[in-house]
Amino acid sequence: MTENFICLLLPLLVISQTFPAAGEPDPMKYPYRIEKLSHFRFYWHNIFSGPNPTVVNIVPPLEHKNKTTWLFGKVDMIDDPLTETPEAGSRLLGRAQGLYAMASQEEIGMLMAMDFVFSTGKYNGSTLTILGRNPALEKVREMPVIGGSGLFRFARGYVKASTYSYDIKTGDAVVEYNVYVLHF
Template identity: 55%
Template structure:
């Protein structure tokens, strides 16, 4: 009988300790670690290259829906490691990669759930990321998705991206999408 009681005591003790470390409602977070940094808005543009075929695809199929199940591709899932470039040509200067996944999440229209990090490896944003997570109704001219976080220079990031299809090849399935990013950060 001693083992169940000691396990219960250990569980309650660790839960109590954990709860005392979490700020309670109304408690302000000490922002001293930010120094005197002020929040700023950064706007930049990058081109996202979704390469689904060829020798070196940057987007690979993880899950394909059953044949004739849906005209919207509902259920399709792709993992991506897409180049981000300064211009619309793949030969443009590469500044980072969009890493994550997208999934066809709508039965009624071609709508994707996008979950990706823009990982930058060039210029002043080198080593920084922004995280985009949201709905992408691909046939709308402009799609807006939230930026829900970031790292490096984009720590505490929030904002949004606007996606516009620059080019889509119906034969290959490859796409180039212009992303205008508006990010608030410190």
């Protein structure tokens, strides 16, 4: 029994000696910090029209003969402005960069994968990462915050998205985002 246990441990000892740990973080760089909850509200501008669209289709939807599939399979890449108010010319707070894919055959349901990249104030250079399902026709949609960088290291939380305006002719949309995030 003891021999089997030693045989199991031997590869672990070899691995730990072959690949040394990167080291523990210096506790002086990270003094005891209290996690706080922050709430942000901004507006996401998804622009298909005009000379500078912020959305580019990278995978078109597949044609399906006998049924409406709500653009199932379509994938769009985004670099959308995040503004302080719903007006396009309002103060730019950052950008939403990433992609969304039409992931439902029965409704307008998207898989969103994006970073909110902040460019103003104390959060300049920090990011929050969103990954989740967005059923676009619901009044309020909730998606998780799964991480971040800069001042948002170890972030977790959620966003609530509500469509502020949508132009059916162009596909342009303005969406209000309320972000609730725990961070240090």
